[in-house]
Amino acid sequence: MAGNDLPSLGRVKLADLIPSEGLASDSYKLSVSTLSQSLAQYSAAIIQFSSSDGALLRSGLDSARLYFHQRASYPSNDMIHTNDSREWCKTSGYYADPQLWQETYDYRPGLTPTEPNTLEFPPGGLPDIFALLGKAARNILDAISFYLNLRSSPFSEILDNVPLRNREISSSVLSVCCHARPSFQGGQHHSLPQDEGQLVMFSDNDHLMDKSLITLMKSDKAGLHVRDFHGRWFLVDEDLGPQEAVVFPGLALYQATAGYVNPALLKTEISHMQANMYGRCSVAFKLMPKSMTSLSCSEMRAAGHGVEAQFQLPVPVDDFMQRSHPTDQLFNRHSLQAFTFPTAQDGSVKPARRRKNSSKCKPLPPSKRLRLEAQRVLKERVQDIADKRGIKLRFCNLKDCESHVHSLDSPCATTRIEIGWPPGVPFVHPHDLPNKAKVEFLKAYEPGWTETNDTELSLTEPGQTNQHTANCDSKMLFISVLFFP
Template sequence: MAGTGLPSLGRVKLADLVPSDGLPSDSYKISVSILSQSLAQFSAVIVQFPTTDGALLRSGLESARLYFHQRETYPPSDIIHHTSESHDWCKTSGYYANPHLWQETYDYRPGLTSSELNNSIELPPAGLSDIFTLFGKAARDILDAISYHLNLRSSPFVEILDNAPLRNQEISSSVLSVCCHGRPSFQGPQQHHNIPATQEDGQLLMYPDNDHQVDKSLISLVKSDRAGLHVRDYQGRWILVDGDLGPQEAIVFPGLALYQATAGYVNPALHRTEINMEANMYGRCSLGFKLLPKSMTSLDCSEMRAAGYGVEAQFQLPVPVDDFMQRSHPTDHLFNRPAFQCFNFQPTHDGMYSILRLRFC
C-alpha cells in the first residue's frame, strides 16, 4: 500500500477529532483523513486518549483481572450464555459466561443494577462509570468524524442515540463489557477440547471464535491488557491490531449498525481474539465499549440520500433496531463496495501521520 494509503494501521489523537464550531482546523482534517483511510484499509484505527486517561484505563484493567480471578472456577448454569442473539440485548447487566468461547463478561449498563442469583448486590470491577463516560464521548466524536468524511450534516445519528446524559428512568442502550478470555482457573465440563489451537513461536494459541465476530454496534472501542485482537483487512488478511498499544491508546472499529445506517459505505470489522494458553493466571482482560442505537428507533439511510449517495435496494427500507439486533447477519457480502478514496501519508516524529495528497484508488 506504499504510496497509495497508510503503510500500517492508522493512529490519531482523540483531541484532534473533537468537533468545534467554525472552519475545521488542519489537524482535524488530517485526523479525519487518517481515521477514514485506516477504517477503509484495515477496518480499525488506533485512537490516542489524553495522557491523563491512561491511568484510568490501566486501573480499569487491573480491577478486571482481580474481579475475574476471585470468581468460582465454573459458573452456575443460570448465567451461562452461548449466544448473543437475544431479545434482551439491551438489558444485559452483570456477570455472564460462555464456556464454549472460554470467555467471561461483566456488562455495565447505566440505568440497570445487576444482582447475583441470591439477590445480593454484586461488587463490580472498579471505575466502570468513568470508563463508560470516557469511551462514550470518544465514540460519539469518532462517529461525527466519520460523518464529516461522508459529507453528512453534523451529528446525523443523534436521533438513534441515547440522550447524553440519560434522562430519569432511562436505561442505556450502549454497554461497557469487561471481558476475560482464557482464565486458566475457569474450567468447564467440555474442558475446551473443541477449540482450534495452533503452535506459534513455542506458544499454544487458541481462537475460540475461530471464524470471526461482528459487533452490531455503530462504533466499538477495545482496550486490552495484552495483544490478541485480530481484524480482517480489506484484502482478507487477519492482522494483529493491538500489538503495540500505548497505555492511553485503544482500538476503534465500526459495527453492523453503522454499515446499515450508511447504506454499506462503512464496512464493519470482522474480528477474532487470540488466547495464549501460556498466559498468566488472570487470562487476557479487556474493556470493550459498544455505542449502540436505541431500541425504539429505526436504522435508515435518509442522511446518505440527502448527501447524494446511491442507496442499494437492500438499504431502501428502514429497519427497526430491535429486529436488527435480534437477527443474524451473513457477512460474506460485506466487502463489495466501490473503490475507496486513498491518500498518501508520511509518518511524523510522534508516530502519527501527515497527509501529502489526495488521490483515488
C-alpha cells in the same frame, strides 16, 4: 487506494477529533483523513487518549483482572449465556460463555446497579470509563460523518440521550471481558482446538462482527485480529501504548451508511494464555442505536450519496440486531467497495466515491443507465457547484416537493435558484426522480447530453421495454399462424 495507502494502522489523537465551532481546523481535517483511511484499509484505527484518561483505562483493566481472578472456577447455570440476539440490549452484570472460554461483566447504565451488593464487588471505575469512551465514540462517529459530508451529529436520533432521562436504560454498553483465565474451568468442558498442549487461535469459522455503530477497546495483552481490505488477518493491539485503544466500526454503521463503511471482522487469539494467571482482559465500549428506532440511509441520500436497493428501506433496530448477517453477503458483493478518503490540495476532505466495477457485464437496462448517469452528474457537476458556493445540499421528499417547484417560498427555493436546478424538476436526489425529470436534470447540467444519448430509449421504463418486446412477439406469432397454418 494505491496512492493513499497507510503503511500501518492509523494513529489519531482524540483531542484532534473534537469538533469546534466555525471552519474545521487543519489538524481536524488531517485527523479525520487518517482515521478514515485507516478504517478503509484495516477496518480499525488506534485512538490516543490523554495521560489522565489512559491512567483511568489502565486502572480499569487492573480492577478487571482482580475481579475475574476471584470468581469461582465454574459459573452457576444461571450465569452461563450464549450469544442470544434477543437479549442484545438487556445484558447486565456477570455472565460466561464456556464455549469461547470467555467471561464478561456488562455495565449498562439504568440497568446495572450502581451500589454493589454485599456478596460481590464489580470492577472499579466503570461509570467513569463508560463516560470517557462514550464521549470518544460519539466524536469518532461525528468525524466519520464529516468525511461523508453528512450534517453535524446525523445519528443523534438513534442514539441514547446524554444524560439518560429518568428510567431510561442505556442501549450502549461497557463490556469488561476475560479470555482464557486458567482458573476458569468452563473451557475445559468443551473441545477447543489445541496444538502441542497450547490453545490456538479460533478458526476462521469463529470470527465475529460487532453489531454496534462504533466499538472502542483497550486490552492488557495482544490478541485481537482484524481482517483488512485485502482479506488478510493482522494483530491490531500488538503495539498499543499505555494511552491507546483500538476503534473499529460495526454492522449498524454499515447499514446506516448504505454500505460505505465496512464492519470489522474480528477474532481473538488465546494462544499461550495458560502461562498467565489472569488470562487476557479487555474493556470495550459499544456505541449502540436505541432499540425502538430504525436504521435509515436518509442522511446519506441527503448528502448526495447513491443508496443501493438493499438499503432503501429503514430497518427497525431491534429486528436488525436479532437478524443473522452472513459475511459472504457483506464482503463478497461486487457492488460493495471499501470507501476511500482522498484529500484535496487545500486539505479539505472530498466526498466519498465508490469504485466502479471493471468487470464486463451485460448492457444495463435503459432506466438504470439513466439513473447512473444522473448520479454521476450529481457528484461531478452539482456537488462541485454547491461546494464552491458553500451550499450543503438538503434534498426534499419527492411527494412533498411536487408542490415546492411551483412556489418561491418553499424550503428549497433558494437552493434551487443558487445552484441552477432545472425549473419544474422536484428538488430530490436524482436517484429518486422519475425518468423524464432525470432527463431534464441531465440536460440542465450536462451540455450536449441529448445529442450523445438516445433520449427516447432512456425514457422507456424496464417494464415498458419488456411489454413492447412481448407485444412484438405476439404479433409475429399471430402473423405466422395466419399465413402459415
